[in-house]
Amino acid sequence: MGITFTGLRPGEKLFEELLIRDNPETTSHEKILRANEVFIPWAPLRPMLDTLRQAVRDENFALMWQTLLTTVQ
Numbered sequence: 001m002g003i004t005f006t007g008l009r010p011g012e013k014l015f016e017e018l019l020i021r022d023n024p025e026t027t028s029h030e031k032i033l034r035a036n037e038v039f040i041p042w043a044p045l046r047p048m049l050d051t052l053r054q055a056v057r058d059e060n061f062a063l064m065w066q067t068l069l070t071t072v073q
Contacts, residue, residue, distance in 0.1 A: 040071070
């Protein structure tokens with residue numbers, strides 16, 4: 001039994017883009033780019049995640065929403 005090429009399925013992508021912003025950095029390989037994305041450092045992120053985790057446990061949807069709004073900008 002051989003391999004039969006059938007083409008792309010409906011909705012299937014030929015390649016995947018993983019970059020969010022339009023500022024990729026080049027590397028030594030012409031087809032490999034490096035993302036330089038903005039991120040929240042661990043020290044301020046950890047308390048936010050603790051607050052979010054507790055809000056989920058308490059089913060406090062207002063606090064979940066507020067925590068996400070103030071963290072993700």
